[in-house]
Amino acid sequence: MKANSIFVSVWDGGQEIRSDAFYDAVTGEVDVLHALNAPEVRVLEQEFVEFGGDEIPVCRSCHSYTLKSAMVANPHGSDLNEIQVCSDAECESNQ
8 A cells, every 4th residue: 555755866975865755565566746857957866755764775776665674605615695775576676
């Protein structure tokens, strides 16, 4: 179920651009309601959704889904490593 949230993009050493958004905590999908065009910024540093008092990182490839933790096998042993993957299984960052 989608809920009100705030989408935050951080640019050029800390300049934040905040937009109203809907966030679906089940699927991880983020729908920005009013994207702002800010031509004076150049380098995107991070994106996240503010929801329920948390900052949930957004995928840097698709910009439409949040990241979630996944456990993968360590190629050099039998341990597991925790990594961040896009909530959208079809995102290019998961390939």
